[in-house]
Amino acid sequence: MAKTQKTKPNQDDKLLVIACGMIAREILAVKEQLGLDHLDLTCLPAEFHFYPDRIAPAMDKAIEKAKAEGYSNIFVGYADCGTGGLLDRICEKHGVERMAGPHCFAFYQGMEAYAKVADDDMMSFY
Structure with a gap:
């Protein structure tokens, strides 16, 4: 009886x-x-x-898992979101891209509107 060999799914x-x-x-x-x-x-x-300090390490593990599952096309659905550039380092390490911007608020509002609100209202908090 032939043994079946498990292979990674083609993603x-x-x-x-x-x-x-x-x-x-x-x-x-x-x-x-x-x-x-x-x-x-x-x-x-x-x-x-x-807990933005948890984003980059968790993303690193998630990307590694996705690659092990056979994904070669991966996109990060986060802005920087308070990681202070750590998420960008993870993206660079794995050769993936992420959403542009400092926060998801900028993504929703658009970068220009986000910058205007941040500049015009010293009480805005993201």
């Missing part, structure tokens, strides 16, 4: 977005609306907004 045609749990609903809505069947989503805990 080359898929795009995995590793995102903040806070924007999962929005990503899934866009996926459905545009029929992006090639997009898979996994999320890190939304509570990391309160």
